[in-house]
Amino acid sequence: MAEKYDRAGEVKAFDEKKIGVKGLVDAGITQIPRIFHHPNVTVTNPSKPSLTVVIPTIDLGLGLGGGTVTRESVVAKVRDAVRKFGFFQAINHGIPIDVMEKMKRGIRGFHEQDPQVKRGFYSRDINRKVKYNTNFDLYTSQAANWRDTLTTVMAPNVPSAEDLPETCREILLEYSERMMKLGELIFELLSEALGLKPNHLKELDCAKSLSLLSHYYPPCPEPDRTFGISSHTDISFITILLQDHIGGLQVLHDGYWIDLPPNPEALILITNDEFVSVEHRVLANRSEEPRISIASFFMHTITNEQVYGPIKELLSKQNPPKYRDTTTTEFAKHYLSKGLDGTSPLLHFRI
Numbered sequence: 001m002a003e004k005y006d007r008a009g010e011v012k013a014f015d016e017k018k019i020g021v022k023g024l025v026d027a028g029i030t031q032i033p034r035i036f037h038h039p040n041v042t043v044t045n046p047s048k049p050s051l052t053v054v055i056p057t058i059d060l061g062l063g064l065g066g067g068t069v070t071r072e073s074v075v076a077k078v079r080d081a082v083r084k085f086g087f088f089q090a091i092n093h094g095i096p097i098d099v100m101e102k103m104k105r106g107i108r109g110f111h112e113q114d115p116q117v118k119r120g121f122y123s124r125d126i127n128r129k130v131k132y133n134t135n136f137d138l139y140t141s142q143a144a145n146w147r148d149t150l151t152t153v154m155a156p157n158v159p160s161a162e163d164l165p166e167t168c169r170e171i172l173l174e175y176s177e178r179m180m181k182l183g184e185l186i187f188e189l190l191s192e193a194l195g196l197k198p199n200h201l202k203e204l205d206c207a208k209s210l211s212l213l214s215h216y217y218p219p220c221p222e223p224d225r226t227f228g229i230s231s232h233t234d235i236s237f238i239t240i241l242l243q244d245h246i247g248g249l250q251v252l253h254d255g256y257w258i259d260l261p262p263n264p265e266a267l268i269l270i271t272n273d274e275f276v277s278v279e280h281r282v283l284a285n286r287s288e289e290p291r292i293s294i295a296s297f298f299m300h301t302i303t304n305e306q307v308y309g310p311i312k313e314l315l316s317k318q319n320p321p322k323y324r325d326t327t328t329t330e331f332a333k334h335y336l337s338k339g340l341d342g343t344s345p346l347l348h349f350r351i
């Protein structure tokens with residue numbers, strides 16, 4: 001039996017230091033604090049002989065010399081991927097590689113800057129639009145994850161440059177502007193994939209609000225005891241993820257954890273519902289370098305009272321609603337109180 005300890009006290013003490021997990025690594029720890037111990041770290045895939053899953057990869061036709069793919073074929077591939085998998089890897093998505101590289105460097109720069117300056121951004125205030133912390137659910141989850149995150153709300157109200165951290169302000173603005181354009185296209189494709197008019201999801205304001213979660217996963221001295229991010233589904237309408245070369249991201253498919261290997265050209269799209277809301281996680285970083293990822297969450301902030309529910313046009317006697325309507329505020333509050341416990345936040349709203 002594990003020895004009893006004052007978990008709440010240790011969580012608070014760690015949080016109040018405002019140094020993040022990076023601060024622990026910089027201090028030279030060789031064992032991770034108990035608050036990061038997960039009772040069940042099953043890192044390896046449940047073994048299925050010769051597991052071969054082809055990761056759905058979709059060419060959006062926006063690369064240099066693009067135009068070789070038709071809209072119809074892209075919509076068909078998107079429909080297939082999000083129904084079967086709940087995610088896909090997008091290539092030729094229109095965001096240039098140098099912008100993606102600059103974004104990863106900028107975020108690394110934020111996390112690796114003078115800790116005294118970084119400390120100024122440390123906060124858990126849900127109303128703050130620019131903040132950094134370790135685990136948004138540090139106080140509610142059963143076990144903490146080996147990850148620090150800079151969160152910036154980039155749309156609908158674009159922050160002024162001075163409100164953003166100096167180390168990455170320009171690239172945050174440029175990346176977000178491009179991400180908003182890509183988001184519009186993706187919501188059009190998803191609408192069409194659902195058999196709706198192209199603007200349907202955009203008219204529901206799904207493409208309007210963007211938060212960037214810019215993660216830093218420092219090397220973990222005991223990667224078999226914890227996660228980078230434990231199993232969860234996202235709170236957003238969709239997430240578009242940029243990851244670096246380190247790896248560790250896995251999605252759950254047919255009961256098996258599948259690795260999503262890094263690809264410097266690709267972005268990963270994670271969808272929600274009709275459209276599987278795919279469960280995913282990141283293993284604790286076992287390399288000697290930090291891992292950087294930037295998750296673009298198309299979602300409203302917690303103060304947005306807009307009502308969302310199953311799309312009316314898709315409902316019928318044969319296909320009645322499975323979920324009740326809710327507001328962004330109610331949904332976000334539920335998500336925050338639950339933490340990343342591996343269960344779907346949607347269950348709470350099931351009819």
Ligand SMILES: O=C(O)CCC(=O)C(=O)O
Nearest residue numbers: 213215243249282293295
């Ligand atoms: O870092 C990653 O690859 C995934 C991040 C993620 O799942 C999230 O921010 O919700």
Ligand SMILES: [Fe+2]
Nearest residue numbers: 232233234280
């Ligand atoms: Fe996620």
